[in-house]
Each structure stands twice: as C-alpha cells, then as structure tokens.
Amino acid sequence: MEAMTPRPAWRKSSHSSSQGDECVELADLGKVVGVRDSKDPDGPKLFITPGTLRVLLADLKH
Template identity: 60%
Template structure:
C-alpha cells in the first residue's frame, strides 16, 4: 500500500494524538494510525467501514 494516497480524518483529534488516516482503495478503504504510518493497516469494505463508524458513534 505504498502507492496509495492517505488522508487524515476530519474527525481526528486536533492535538494530533488521536488520528487515523483513510485511503480510497476503489472497492475498499484502507485505515491506519497516522502516528505509525509503517505499522499495521486495515482493509475494510465500504460497508464494513460504515458499520464500524456507526458502532463507534453508539459506543
């Protein structure tokens, strides 16, 4: 995933301590921790990302 464009979430913490980045992978979405760009990455379907966001809002 070295050649994809990562974008920081507009909902990320303004202090930069709690940030995630997303990448458009056509039919799926990449998710990574902006503090650790070389670390693990998740690949989720767009539906899975929507479900994750709904669950986080309700937590």
C-alpha cells in the same frame, strides 16, 4: 515492463485536531478502504470494505 501502482492518498479526518495523538487515516483503495495509525504510517494496516466501514462508524457513534 511492470505497471506502476499509484501510492494511496491517505487522509486524516477533518475532525482530528492538529495536536491529537490518536488519529487514524483512511485511503480509498477501490474495493476496500485502508485504515492506519497516523503515528505509524509504515506499521500495520487494516483493509475493510466500504460497507463494513459504514457499520463500524455507525457503531462508534453510539
């Protein structure tokens, strides 16, 4: 019998407005973080390391 993989818990930033159309969601997947477009949850996803996410967020703040 195959072990079931739990579904990731995707979360939107608390800074996203309820009317915002340009939001991303993140999911902690262990060794990587999943990133997806909240408007297209079945679409493509990006998988990056937590360290890379920290660098990306720091760059976006500048």
